[in-house]
Amino acid sequence: MGRRKKIVQECEKLMDNPEHIRNIAIAAHVDHGKTTLSDNLLAGAGMISDETAGQQLAMDTKEDEQERGITIDAANVSMTHEWNDKNHLINLIDTPGHVDFGGDVTRAMRAVDGALVVVDAVEGAMPQTETVLRQALREGVKPALFINKVDRLINELQEGPQEMQERLFDVISDVNELIRGMTEEKDYDWTVSVEDGTVAFGSALYKWGVSMPSMQETGISFGDIIDMESNDQRQELHEATPLSDVVLDMVAEHFPNPLEAQPRRIPAVWRGDADSDLAKQMREVDDDGDVVFMVTDISMDPHAGEIATGRLFSGTIKKGQELYVSGTAKKNRVQSVGIFMGGEREDLDRGVPAGNIAAVTGLRDAIAGSTVSSVEMTPFESIEHISEPVITKS
Ligand code: GDP
Numbered sequence: 497m498g499r500r501k502k503i504v505q506e507c508e509k510l511m512d513n514p515e516h517i518r519n520i521a522i523a524a525h526v527d528h529g530k531t532t533l534s535d536n537l538l539a540g541a542g543m544i545s546d547e548t549a550g551q552q553l554a555m556d557t558k559e560d561e562q563e564r565g566i567t568i569d570a571a572n573v574s575m576t577h578e579w580n581d582k583n584h585l586i587n588l589i590d591t592p593g594h595v596d597f598g599g600d601v602t603r604a605m606r607a608v609d610g611a612l613v614v615v616d617a618v619e620g621a622m623p624q625t626e627t628v629l630r631q632a633l634r635e636g637v638k639p640a641l642f643i644n645k646v647d648r649l650i651n652e653l654q655e656g657p658q659e660m661q662e663r664l665f666d667v668i669s670d671v672n673e674l675i676r677g678m679t680e681e682k683d684y685d686w687t688v689s690v691e692d693g694t695v696a697f698g699s700a701l702y703k704w705g706v707s708m709p710s711m712q713e714t715g716i717s718f719g720d721i722i723d724m725e726s727n728d729q730r731q732e733l734h735e736a737t738p739l740s741d742v743v744l745d746m747v748a749e750h751f752p753n754p755l756e757a758q759p760r761r762i763p764a765v766w767r768g769d770a771d772s773d774l775a776k777q778m779r780e781v782d783d784d785g786d787v788v789f790m791v792t793d794i795s796m797d798p799h800a801g802e803i804a805t806g807r808l809f810s811g812t813i814k815k816g817q818e819l820y821v822s823g824t825a826k827k828n829r830v831q832s833v834g835i836f837m838g839g840e841r842e843d844l845d846r847g848v849p850a851g852n853i854a855a856v857t858g859l860r861d862a863i864a865g866s867t868v869s870s871v872e873m874t875p876f877e878s879i880e881h882i883s884e885p886v887i888t889k890s
Contacts, residue, residue, distance in 0.1 A: 523628035524614035540740020541575030579748035610751030705739035754851035768874035787811035814847035831858030
């Protein structure tokens with residue numbers, strides 16, 4: 497059996513158990529390393545070869561390339577990761593890296609419960625870091641921080657352990673100041689910290705990463721990192737403390753699963769009757785409930801036509817269902833339902849249950865932002881775009 501097929505089977509097993517699902521986005525200021533990090537995660541999950549990760553050339557594994565001749569473009573992807581002796585399904589949604597696509601970033605945030613914010617260690621928090629944080633927090637999406645390009649502090653800026661730690665501390669303080677300012681009225685504290693394990697740092701280019709829990713486990717110190725980076729032992733560093741493991745462990749441990757996230761998020765994005773059965777089904781991620789699907793993106797497939805991707809808050813979407821689409825009078829018939837494995841969709845005849853990101857064809861009237869449901873219902877709040885001046889890539 498091909499590796500890809502095994503991953504699909506593994507994902508299928510996990511998608512029925514919301515406790516083991518994490519729906520996440522990676523968001524960053526342009527050039528801070530979102531693409532390179534995504535490649536690392538895909539390689540860590542065995543979806544692309546280790547050698548190609550970090551070169552922004554997300555190719556499929558050799559085995560599958562021969563089998564199917566496909567290329568993964570790291571758009572939306574489901575992968576599995578073992579943490580705490582349990583396998584987890586990680587649904588990763590890509591967000592555009594450019595400020596002028598801000599609207600899409602907000603839409604992606606509606607589908608996820610955790611946002612991995614990537615910040616370049618040299619540049620620190622930039623305007624778009626602030627924007628993506630604002631978008632995440634407004635949607636009730638929990639942030640965690642990855643400080644990237646730490647290799648540059650060592651090799652270009654020649655910083656020692658003390659300077660490096662001070663700089664990383666400054667980046668964390670700046671990010672926390674932004675988070676604090678955006679969550680003043682909330683009753684939870686979503687600031688990030690090294691001690692809690694909600695901050696990791698490393699080099700997406702050289703594929704190593706560390707966090708407090710990982711350093712405790714591997715015994716690798718800042719001094720070791722500096723020695724190995726400067727002595728051209730990056731491959732050893734990667735093998736000793738692979739970035740994908742460190743980041744995916746952080747995701748599994750600190751991002752909420754749908755059962756934890758939906759009771760908090762539903763009241764924030766839906767103004768329907770909180771005492772209704774539908775509200776209860778959404779809060780409880782009830783896969784036997786009515787279908788409630790929020791479309792966050794429409795893409796074109798040359799064979800299947802328009803694909804509506806989004807978050808399924810309740811029920812199970814299956815082929816052949818007739819569903820209401822908000823803002824239109826007629827029902828649409830579901831042609832196929834699947835999950836994304838990289839740029840490729842994998843149809844699942846059994847359907848996709850609540851708590852997951854689903855890719856659906858046949859919803860002809862749906863647009864990004866549509867509420868799709870098996871019963872007539874109050875649609876979700878519209879997704880507000882946060883606009884800001886366009887900053888061009890230098
Ligand atoms: P994105 O715009 O956020 O997706 O950023 P990319 O992943 O495309 O990276 C932007 C540039 O930074 C590319 O030239 C990468 O090779 C480089 N880059 C990414 N991660 C690192 C890193 O950890 N260290 C160094 N030195 N360069 C990196």
